[in-house]
Amino acid sequence: MKCLRCHNTDPTFFYKDHGSWYCRKCISFSRLDAGLHLQKHVYRSRKVSVRPKMKFAYTKAQKQIVQQILDGLRQKKDLFVYAATGAGKTEITYEAICMYLAEGKKVGFAISRRQVVLEITERLRQAFPSLSVVPVTKGYTDVIDGDIIVCTMHQLYRYPSTFDLLIYDEVDAFPFAGNEVLKQISLQSCKGQRLYLSATPDEENFKEIEKGSMKMVCLFERPHQHPLIVPQVSKGSWIAQIVWILFYCRQWVKDKKQILVFVPRKKDAERIAHLLTLLVRVKPIHSDTLDKDEIMEQFHHKELDVLVCTTLLERGITVPSVQVLVYHADHSVFTTASLIQIFGRVGRSFQDPEGRGICLCQTASDSIRGCIRQLQWMNRSARSAASR
DSSP states (O other), X not given: OOOTTTOOOOGGGEEEETTEEXXXXXXXXXXXXXXXXXXXXXXXXXXXXXXXXXXXXXXXXXXXXXXXXXXXXXXXXXXXXXXXXXXXXXXGGHHHHHHHHHTTOOEEEEESOHHHHHHHXXXXXXXXXXXXXXXXXXXXXXXXXXXXXXXXXXXXXXXXXXXXXXXXXXXXXXXXXXXXXXXXXXXXXXXXXXXEEESSOOHHHHHXXXXXXXXXXXXXXXXXOOOOOOOEEEEOOHHHXXXXXXXXXXXXXXXXXXXXXXXXXXXXXXHHHHHHTTTSOEEEEOTTOTTHHHHHHHHHTTSOSXXXXXXXXXXXXXXXXXXXXXXXXXXXXXXXXXXXXXXXXXXXXXXXXXXXXXXXXXXXXXXXXXXXXXXXXXXXXXXXXXXX
């Protein structure tokens, strides 16, 4: 027996019901009997000639990467774009999107986290105002077709053999990383080329690149050409860390900056936000927060000074002039990759390319040191590439 959706062949995951065996490994995506092919839906596609509306012109480095991407896709190759946070990963996909749409082909954007789906959808709508850009995620499943589909990895089960170009954003992130069911569902949703994007590729990604399954291109320079923010490390007890949070938040708000305070646990978010209400406009946000969309909208409109958040917001969130504090940065939840993503929120805008990021900890963990080493290496690589 074999499930033709998740490719499971383990008999312990099959169950017999009314004379038919079905797969329980991927049952959360609806029942599929063993040996049955997925039911395919016809999604619309049309030839459309568009040009993206961009807030800035491509830099020399970005132009080179865009050309490498287009050349690779024309050769029917899958590509992995290893790019620093804030280097314009989303923007450098625009030319590829235009190329496929002009040929009447289907384009999809697959993302691990719901909040990032909504962020990327808004950015794509601004870049392509004449197109129908549709988010497909929890709370947004009434409309599931458009010129560009932006969805969570889980929602790819709706699109077997649909996409001619499927762009994966942050493939190293939970829940996609290490999830064989999601991987198989994503592979079956794309009948053409795959374009992977990440600032923090994992060991599995590098193995695929070494095997020749896909080609890698690198971009470590941000469009404003300022270096990535390397965090400052401040060591102290948890009480000292709380005092520093209160101090920095009060000071930075006076300087008209917004702040993200990252914490390892949901209860930390609630407690620290409660303390900060004495000084600033603040709200906590984590996976159990019911009104996430409203809180993020308030933050984007500067109705809040501070968000106290878990790693829920470590990726894909772009806020101009934001400063970052990480409480208990030596906690095991903060890996090297997550810290790189977290401090990648800082210094992304042309108006404020500097910014500050601070690791508050009792000891500098391997993850903290690894984050600093990799950010320094990316900055050296960017300078080296610019000088050639």
